[in-house]
Amino acid sequence: MKHVILQALASSLVGLLGATSITAAAQPAAAQTADAIYTGGPIITMNDSAPRAEAVAVKDGKIIAVGAKAEVEKFKSPTTNTVDLAGKTLLPGFIDGHGHVSLTGVQAASANLLPAPDGEGNSIAKIQEILREYAKTEASKKFNMILGFGYDDAQIAQKRHPTRQDLDEVSKDIPILLIHQSCHLGAMNTKALELAGLTAESKDPQGGVIRREADGKTPSGVLEETAFMLNAMAVFPKLNAEQFAQLTVMGQDLYIKHGFTTAQEGRASGSSHSSFVRLAEAGLMKIDVVSYVDMVFADEPPEMKTPWHARMYKNGYRVGGVKLNLDGSIQGKTGYLTTPYKVPPPGAATNYRGYETLPDKVIAAKVDKAYANGWQVLAHCNGDAAIDQYISAVRDAVAKHGMADRRSVTIHAQNVRMDQLDAMKELGIIPSLFGMHCFYWGDWHRDETLGAVRAEKISPAASALKRGMIFTQHHDSPVAQPSAIRILSSVVTRRTRSGDILGADERIGVNDALKSLTIWGAYQHFEEKSKGSLEVGKVADFVVLSDDPFKVDIEDLDELTVVETIKSGKSIYTAAANAKKVGASTLKQFPQQLPQLTGIQWDEPAADAVSQRPRRGIYAFASVPKACGCAGCALGHIVTMGQRDVGSSTR
Known part of the structure; x- marks a missing residue:
């Protein structure tokens, strides 16, 4: 451990100075040839002993050579695909220190109400416009509601939350549910308030507030903490296994567009674990996802007793440990x-x-x-x-x-x-x-x-x-x-x-910042021997950026964009093949198109019994001493305990 840390510190200055020391690749073994060789642009290895390389060779999803171009090309054959980076920069794929993949799918299926630079939700009028457009999408029709995510009253020109009257101007007939960026609060239109059973006589729940209009009684549509979470459950639709898996895939895809090849399910529930198991068994995991299962509600989470709790991934999924809030x-x-x-x-x-x-x-x-x-x-x-x-x-x-x-x-x-x-x-x-x-x-x-x-x-x-x-x-x-x-x-x-x-x-500095997103992320997950840096024997997980982060002015780092994401040697995202450019967060509209999933029998249970755990009732959350307030807790409860039967939409 001490040796690893000292190496990392020593490399910081080297990386900042843009060191270009090259380590020649080992001589190729007989008959060993590369499937692909990447060259033609800066290659940042995050390997302390050789921070830069001229080329990287890949075979069967793993790195077989990295170093000087002349040495790496010894692994070339007539069938090798030579990938010209065209001046773009190649690094190890980003590794997620903490996030919530499945819940990111809820965001991806929603109307993007985030303020600039991540969205355009900086005024009530703009939010209304975004919601009207979202009402036309497949996701809105599928769930028979208008779902918006990410508004921030501190960044809205009017410095307030949207009220039920604001949302009624979008629709009085379709329930509208907005989720604040913090996931602590939200807003509903009159239809959604009716579905939740909120009236002037409704009392504030413990740990929450139903904001009122000038008369001090009528709900304004804005709800805080448990008042939001409990009532959002009543409005949010029940999700079947297929729908939850669809949202999970949408979350995974959003990570991929941002260059992540390893992601975290930061507070896994029985539902999210079951979803990942189904996707893994069907071969639908595009990147690696490691789950940390909720230990607040269970001293011995059943997920920890399944074969999925392991240090090695099975088809891109594993359980790594437990999570407390x-x-x-x-x-x-x-x-x-x-x-x-x-x-x-x-x-x-x-x-x-x-x-x-x-x-x-x-x-x-x-x-x-x-x-x-x-x-x-x-x-x-x-x-x-x-x-x-x-x-x-x-x-x-x-x-x-x-x-x-x-x-x-x-x-x-x-x-x-x-x-x-x-x-x-x-x-x-x-x-x-x-x-x-x-x-x-x-x-x-x-x-x-x-x-x-x-x-x-x-x-x-x-x-x-x-x-x-x-x-x-x-x-x-x-x-x-x-x-x-x-x-x-x-x-x-x-x-x-x-x-x-x-x-x-x-x-x-840039070097240490990148380490915290690559090799140190791998270390956190006990994966530093297999990923996080470009070294022989490690998985060929790469991200290609528009420019060299060491060469651009630090004030322009947020202008870098993800050009391509490569998992185990296979390209899984290219900006050229997508309409939206992904930089610091330039997705002005979330995908919203629900993916079609094949290879899963939705009428059968998942491979392990965890998926059969009973859903907690709508009032179970009230038994929690205090709401932890994180996205994984707040949004997770809303999604996994949604109560509303949407039926068949006629829209």
Whole structure:
């Protein structure tokens, strides 16, 4: 571990200087010839000993040579496909530090209401226009509703949420459900409110608010936290196995367009696991997906007892470990802090610090169970108080079960303190940072949630680097689009939406940023020996970018685009073959076309019994002490517990 870290640190300066040292490929074995050779552009290997190469040779989905062009071409035969990069840059495929593939599919099937630069939802009028167009799509007709995802009232010109009256102007007959970018709130039109049974007499549920009109009684259409989640379940359609799989494939495809060849299902449910099993068995997985199953609702998740829990992928899918959620989100003011929020939410006391999701004893018991079973643990912790809970639980588990090579992970670690980084290094905990927050919510954190001093230390990648720690970066899709380019730009520049630099001393260089998206991501998933860098014997997972990230001005990193995604030597996406260019997040409209899936018998159960677990009832969520507030929790409950029978649409 120490050797790996020192190598990584030593390579940082080399990468930043654009080193071009070449390692010649080994002499070809008799009769070994390449299926393809890539050359004609910059090749960034993320291999410390040889950061750059002139060519890469691939056979049967694996790298057989990398280095000087003359040496690599010794593997060429008349049948070898020579791929001219035409000046474009080839790197290892991006590896997801944390996200939610299946839930990204819900985003992909929705109307894109994200504000610029990821969409065009910057005014009520524009949102209405987008929804009217979406009403004409197959997805809208299939689910007999208008579903919008990603609006952000902070970025809307009117600085407010769309109300039921705004949405009634789009349609009074078709239910409309909008999901806020944070997944904490949403909005409905009058028809959707009727389906949910919300009236002037409806009371606010525990942990939620039904916003009212001027009379103080009539629902405005805007719902917060549990009021949104519970009632959205009543409006969201029941999904059969085929529909859930279709959404999963749409999520996978969105990852692919952004250059990811390994993705994470960051809080897998029985439904999502079953969907991935079906797709894997039918040969429909295009990239590798590793699931971490929910441990909040089960001390011993049944998915962990299936053959899918393994270090090796089976047809592109495996279960890697378990996931805990210990608090909410800081931008939503539900993250658990040790020091009060700068501006508390409406109605809260001035000493409001957010809240825990689970008490200390429960967390300790769950982490102990995971360590006793040898399960890798990922824990969602945004606030430093939640991180304290996790560190304490891990420390106790290590004392009882030993360190071993567990690679426990703190997901987000937004408000992590320096003493906590020291403790995490001591305990072998990997921080997976949400560096995109600097761009999306940096101004908000400075002005509303944390104040300037704490905001400047969010996602402290440079501090982790100084401690010799391996860390990863992530997008938490569907909270943000799964864009590695946006991550790269955000962590290198730390610029906010307003253009300010938030915490200049926490910026890192391009080389380390790319490592956090490739080789260190592979390390987090116990896959560093098979992927994450361009080395002989590793899987031929590549991404081709429009330019060399080391050569462009750092302020222009967000202009890079994904030209091609290659999985196991096979091209699975090319920008030239698609109408939309994918850069920092230039998909102004989500795909929305439901894919046709073949090779699956939908009237039969999945291969394992996990898919037969009963659906929790609509009110089961109310039994959770506190809503964790993450996308995986909020949207996951809505999707997997949708209640509405849509019937056959007549539209």
